[in-house]
Amino acid sequence: MAQTLLKPRAAQAQADVRAALPLGQIIAGDCVEAMRSLPSASVDLVFADPPYNLQLGGDLSRPDGSHVDAVTDHWDQFDSFAVYDKFTREWLTEARRVLKPDGALWVIGSYHNIFRLGAMMQDMGFWILNDVVWRKANPMPNFKGTRFTNAHETLIWASMGEKARYTFNYTAMKTLNDELQMRSDWVLPICNGQERLKKGGTKVHPTQKPEALLYRVMLATTNKGDVVLDPFFGTGTTGAVAKRLGRQWIGCERESNYREAALERIEMALELDESALKTMQSPRSAPKVAFGTLIETGWIAAGTVITDKKRRLSATVRADGSLVSGTEIGSIHGLGAKLQGAPACNGWTFWHIEHQGEVKPIDALRKLYLLATED
Amino acid sequence: MAQTLLKPRAAQAQADVRAALPLGQIIAGDCVEAMRSLPSASVDLVFADPPYNLQLGGDLSRPDGSHVDAVTDHWDQFDSFAVYDKFTREWLTEARRVLKPDGALWVIGSYHNIFRLGAMMQDMGFWILNDVVWRKANPMPNFKGTRFTNAHETLIWASMGEKARYTFNYTAMKTLNDELQMRSDWVLPICNGQERLKKGGTKVHPTQKPEALLYRVMLATTNKGDVVLDPFFGTGTTGAVAKRLGRQWIGCERESNYREAALERIEMALELDESALKTMQSPRSAPKVAFGTLIETGWIAAGTVITDKKRRLSATVRADGSLVSGTEIGSIHGLGAKLQGAPACNGWTFWHIEHQGEVKPIDALRKLYLLATED
DNA sequence: CCCAGAGGTGAATCTGGCT
DNA sequence: AAGCCAGATTCACCTCTGG
Numbered sequence: 001m002a003q004t005l006l007k008p009r010a011a012q013a014q015a016d017v018r019a020a021l022p023l024g025q026i027i028a029g030d031c032v033e034a035m036r037s038l039p040s041a042s043v044d045l046v047f048a049d050p051p052y053n054l055q056l057g058g059d060l061s062r063p064d065g066s067h068v069d070a071v072t073d074h075w076d077q078f079d080s081f082a083v084y085d086k087f088t089r090e091w092l093t094e095a096r097r098v099l100k101p102d103g104a105l106w107v108i109g110s111y112h113n114i115f116r117l118g119a120m121m122q123d124m125g126f127w128i129l130n131d132v133v134w135r136k137a138n139p140m141p142n143f144k145g146t147r148f149t150n151a152h153e154t155l156i157w158a159s160m161g162e163k164a165r166y167t168f169n170y171t172a173m174k175t176l177n178d179e180l181q182m183r184s185d186w187v188l189p190i191c192n193g194q195e196r197l198k199k200g201g202t203k204v205h206p207t208q209k210p211e212a213l214l215y216r217v218m219l220a221t222t223n224k225g226d227v228v229l230d231p232f233f234g235t236g237t238t239g240a241v242a243k244r245l246g247r248q249w250i251g252c253e254r255e256s257n258y259r260e261a262a263l264e265r266i267e268m269a270l271e272l273d274e275s276a277l278k279t280m281q282s283p284r285s286a287p288k289v290a291f292g293t294l295i296e297t298g299w300i301a302a303g304t305v306i307t308d309k310k311r312r313l314s315a316t317v318r319a320d321g322s323l324v325s326g327t328e329i330g331s332i333h334g335l336g337a338k339l340q341g342a343p344a345c346n347g348w349t350f351w352h353i354e355h356q357g358e359v360k361p362i363d364a365l366r367k368l369y370l371l372a373t374e375d
Numbered sequence: 376m377a378q379t380l381l382k383p384r385a386a387q388a389q390a391d392v393r394a395a396l397p398l399g400q401i402i403a404g405d406c407v408e409a410m411r412s413l414p415s416a417s418v419d420l421v422f423a424d425p426p427y428n429l430q431l432g433g434d435l436s437r438p439d440g441s442h443v444d445a446v447t448d449h450w451d452q453f454d455s456f457a458v459y460d461k462f463t464r465e466w467l468t469e470a471r472r473v474l475k476p477d478g479a480l481w482v483i484g485s486y487h488n489i490f491r492l493g494a495m496m497q498d499m500g501f502w503i504l505n506d507v508v509w510r511k512a513n514p515m516p517n518f519k520g521t522r523f524t525n526a527h528e529t530l531i532w533a534s535m536g537e538k539a540r541y542t543f544n545y546t547a548m549k550t551l552n553d554e555l556q557m558r559s560d561w562v563l564p565i566c567n568g569q570e571r572l573k574k575g576g577t578k579v580h581p582t583q584k585p586e587a588l589l590y591r592v593m594l595a596t597t598n599k600g601d602v603v604l605d606p607f608f609g610t611g612t613t614g615a616v617a618k619r620l621g622r623q624w625i626g627c628e629r630e631s632n633y634r635e636a637a638l639e640r641i642e643m644a645l646e647l648d649e650s651a652l653k654t655m656q657s658p659r660s661a662p663k664v665a666f667g668t669l670i671e672t673g674w675i676a677a678g679t680v681i682t683d684k685k686r687r688l689s690a691t692v693r694a695d696g697s698l699v700s701g702t703e704i705g706s707i708h709g710l711g712a713k714l715q716g717a718p719a720c721n722g723w724t725f726w727h728i729e730h731q732g733e734v735k736p737i738d739a740l741r742k743l744y745l746l747a748t749e750d
Numbered sequence: 751c752c753c754a755g756a757g758g759t760g761a762a763t764c765t766g767g768c769t
Numbered sequence: 770a771a772g773c774c775a776g777a778t779t780c781a782c783c784t785c786t787g788g
Contacts, residue, residue, distance in 0.1 A: 180779095
């Protein structure tokens with residue numbers, strides 16, 4: 001836990017910020033105003049599904065300050081882009097303010113708005129980590145046959161800056177994808193059937209996102225207990241999935257009927273229990289075992305000769321866990337790199353040892369050691 | 376033929392313009408300068424594969440230690456987004472000038488540049504018709520496990536304006552796609568093997584595009600005899616495909632070694648019977664469903680207990696699709712094998728679940744999922 | 751001649767913690 | 770802040786070689 005490493009005062013400050021957050025609540029009103037009520041650097045993830053139809057309501061003004069009635073005004077195209085850009089810059093600015101330095105931003109959109117969104121994010125200093133394509137398994141056909149069937153939407157995942165850190169649960173994603181790296185194209189069905197919220201037979205929200213999409217986003221790029229903010233909450237897919245996955249959530253939503261539907265829906269969502277929530281742990285976060293420990297505990301005897309997989313290179317293990325090969329001496333990593341003439345080497349997988357009649361990487365012994373010493 | 380509808384004087388003017396075009400030639404030099412030498416409103420299609428501005432850092436090596444041959448060419452280096460934007464605006468301006476009013480523009484890029492490109496196209500008055508995702512069948516993996524595998528690139532197809540007409544060969548696309556509407560995501564392999572141009576064993580161009588991509592673009596959005604301009608001609612994929620499909624082409628290219636390779640290649644290209652095209656497209660592969668997808672989409676809840684057919688062994692499903700049984704953890708296949716002491720196991724048929732009062736293999740759920748999400 | 755296995759490679763913003 | 774160093778990390782193809 002990073003928090004336990006903080007100095008008491010910093011930890012207390014962080015706890016204070018968190019205590020000030022309206023966790024599990026939907027803030028009523030315009031998203032920019034709503035976000036202004038939140039403290040800075042307090043949120044781990046922002047997921048935003050902004051409107052792109054330019055019908056943004058009556059509270060917008062042109063760059064020159066003149067009022068825009070979005071529904072009845074007839075704009076030329078450049079005017080409408082300018083208005084949309086202004087709106088986008090405003091909410092992105094607030095999102096950036098409330099995000100922690102190691103937080104991240106996801107946005108989703110279509111070709112109508114995603115290019116403006118992405119360019120503006122780059123201009124504001126966000127660092128794009130991936131663009132991800134949601135490939136719809138069952139899209140609406142193009143009835144007129146005038147274009148390609150619009151069968152995907154685009155998501156952008158960005159950190160706070162080029163050098164900023166971010167969360168990526170690589171192993172969980174790999175597990176979810178049958179032991180292959182998760183790719184940037186996600187095949188998922190659109191939201192319909194039981195999941196689609198309806199009232200009196202008609203859908204409550206025109207663009208309700210499937211929970212599977214948010215599930216993958218949160219499992220990949222947040223940790224349990226993280227705070228997820230959705231400035232365009234709608235009917236609360238983000239909140240429902242956050243609850244399921246043991247994440248905290250905050251929403252902003254202007255329309256009261258969406259807020260009501262969302263709260264009711266999230267109330268019904270079942271929280272996964274602790275054991276189901278656990279995911280495959282990355283070796284990066286697993287307890288570390290030094291090579292020397294295996295010598296000390298007798299799993300490998302000093303004096304043992306270990307080799308590379310093809311038995312072309314060999315080295316002798318010394319009592320302190322260093323290796324010697326001819327006149328060269330080094331750690332399992334350093335000597336492995338040196339003997340290969342490579343810039344780096346993972347000694348755990350490079351060096352092999354004969355164990356129970358089989359040649360195995362020494363990493364296998366480390367795993368056995370971990371299993372045997374697990375409490 | 377639109378030409379027959381023109382008044383004699385207009386038809387003559389159009390013929391004059393066409394006669395002034397350097398058809399089947401590569402104009403040497405910077406693309407903006409080169410395009411300035413072309414008459415206005417003379418070209419039916421511009422296909423542009425501009426530098427992506429990858430902004431790569433240091434070296435990258437694979438897990439096996441080998442070196443990744445990255446795109447470090449000088450033509451992909453820009454000092455800042457501002458410099459890149461200026462470059463982009465200049466060539467887009469010329470492209471717009473040389474395009475006919477009913478012409479169209481295609482661009483291709485990655486998340487590094489495509490958002491800036493798309494936003495600028497909109498700002499200049501181009502009207503986006505589709506964004507199209509090229510889903511790579513065989514992308515380069517993410518070697519460090521830091522992000523999602525970058526498995527796609529994005530194309531934007533745009534007309535000259537909201538009211539402008541454009542060419543779309545709906546039926547040809549539908550035929551190409553087994554009588555289903557062509558979607559906005561195209562699965563195609565990257566360019567390698569015989570198709571990849573090499574000289575002395577090394578690739579001539581670092582980012583040669585597959586011909587299949589250009590086939591689809593030209594077949595969809597041009598007619599026979601149309602003039603296609605590629606301002607970033609490289610090794611001439613656009614020219615080779617244009618020749619095969621009976622389209623006229625013009626290229627712009629700065630580097631003489633690319634120009635030479637392109638001319639030689641186009642010389643070799645044979646004009647093709649359109650009916651042969653279909654066989655060149657990659658076959659539709661059976662959709663794969665990862666176990667994790669069933670968790671994400673709610674077909675199986677995390678926390679569910681699944682068993683073998685005789686209910687002797689059981690395991691609990693976790694949020695990322697891994698299974699846990701006692702102290703053992705693994706994928707549906709791996710854990711199934713481990714618990715049986717078998718070398719391998721098909722988890723889909725081994726593990727069973729109670730569904731609608733019946734005990735069924737989880738494979739049955741996968742089939743139901745596939746049925747429900749079929750295109 | 752075929753097959754198995756080894757080797758190479760593709761538009762990539764590709765580590766992190768401690769001193 | 771820069772430097773050091775432990776150590777984590779790959780998928781789908783293609784071509785070539787040896788048996």
